[in-house]
Amino acid sequence: MYLSRVEVDRQNRYKIRDLTHLGAYHNWVEQSFPREVAAGKRPRHLWRLDRLAGKEYLLLVSEAAPDKAKLERYGVLGTVEIKSYDDFLQQLQPGQVLQFRLTANPTHKVTKPGQRQGRVLPHITVMQQRKWLADRAEKHGFQLIMRDQDEANLAFDVVNRDWPQLQRKAHSGARLSRVSFEGFLKITDLAQFQQTLTRGLGREKAFGMGLMTVVPEG
Template identity: 55%
Template sequence: MYLSRVQIDDHNQFVMRELNHLGAYHNWVEQSFPDEIANSVRLRHLWRIDTLNHKKYLLLLSQNRPDLDKLEQLGVAGTAQTKSYDEFLEKIEQGKKYRFRLTGNPTHKDSKTGRIMPHITVGAQRKWFERKAELSGFKILNFDVVSRNWLRLKKKKSRLELSSVTFEGILEVEDLEQFKQALVKGIGREKAYGMGLLTVIPIEK
């Protein structure tokens, strides 16, 4: 697997007109794998939008290596980079603590209608994440909700808004295999639209 990133050219008016909803980001990601398109292979690519030092980045986790030229089409020239993620996965240890970041789409099934509905309050969003942690092989030691947004998504003739919530904090690995699956497969719904990518950084002793 590969972890890649590129700085988004958000000072370019043309680029920002193109990236005016989550579906546009999804298309950008998909177009960065021309070999998969040529072979009619649709693999899941986890991604999210991050801000670091006042710059926006597209962060991408994929089974195959992306075409960096394609990845830079809506990014800042010279900023696309990729590295092996498998080497990082091999170094993860049970019982070890990590700083984490996750942008997710907290939802629940309405008991009356059966519809999937977004969690609205911070308290419900926090409980959603705590439940997901139990199923994903890690224990949360502490965490905060650092951002909450409604993001536009165009699907054919419909226009939707998805709830996007970013969590940050410290976790401890309890079940190594479950945890690795959460890292490579993501957490929660709407993974095609920038949700679910969990990233971690080891806490140095």
């Protein structure tokens, strides 16, 4: 597995003129693996957009290393970083406390009487979105915890919410609920947690949702 990052070149409007919706970012990610494209393979790549110190970054987790030049297509020259993710994953331990960041698409299914398939709808309120993550923690190999014994400190919180555009066809599109969480967790099932970090959590993974990253506490 590989963890890659590149700074999006927001200062060059001409260069990034195509990046107007999530589908364009998805295409950027996919085209960063030319060998897979040529072979007709489409493995899932986890990615998300992060803002740090006034800069925007594309963060990417993948089985194969991306092509550096392709990944730099819309990025600031010289900012591509590609690192092996396997060593970090193997160093994780059950019971370890980590600080996490997750960008996800919290949803729920509503089924009306007489319907075979329910309708997937986004969670709207912060309370609903926080509960969505809390309900999925155990299944994904971790427990959400408070940093200390001060009950005023939450184990995690919503730090950003928006509705980016997803253009599916030339004249049709939709907006997806995108929610970023930050907080602290404890690994309870190592194998499951490693799978969460590499396969993602929730829906719309192809469009920048589901990627969780962690760093050691402190």
